[in-house]
Amino acid sequence: LPHVPGYLPGIDPERFLVIRDDTLFRREEIPIWYEMLESLAVSSDDMLTHQGAEKVGFVQLYRQPNVYRGKLVQIAGTVHRATYIHDQGGNAKVPGYWQCWIQPTGTTYVIVVYSLAMPNGFPAGDQLQEEVQFTGLFYKRWAYMAVDGMRSAPLVLARRGTWSPTAGPSPTRL
DSSP states (O other): OOOOTTSOTTOOGGGGGGOOTTBOOOGGGHHHHHHHHHHHHHSOHHHHHHTOOEEOOHHHHHHOHHHHBTSEEEEEEEEEEEEEEEOOSOOTTOOEEEEEEEEETTOSOOEEEEEEEOOTTOOOBSSOOEEEEEEEEEEEEEEEEETTEEEEEEEEEEEEEEEEOOOOOOOOOO
């Protein structure tokens, strides 16, 4: 596959035509999901850093998904929930990923990141307050079920986050 400027090697922007925003994951989107994750897996941190990811926020990704789809973006904010998911798709190159719900700096909305790895020592759970930055590929505006009904959020695929651990009290041993 020839390299297309503005995209990671192995990414064909023509393949994004099957992606539909404001939907759950669709069968037609699965191949490009794995192509993007595999491209991230073989990219070095240096390569991702030097590709010139644009720093973006919720509004840019939410309002302009077609502008950013498949491109490297950089987001920062507070992770409130991080859960490891074992991939059920049978792709040996992608055994699983972290699903992180992030409140970007300066907003009350969320961006969902699926990351192949997290920094060493990063906590898992659904009551987190951890500052993280991700450089990854914007995938779609993804529909999900919230407590009050269906919502949608930007979804980014990443290789690994960078973390600034929150200094807090030492855990109490029982």
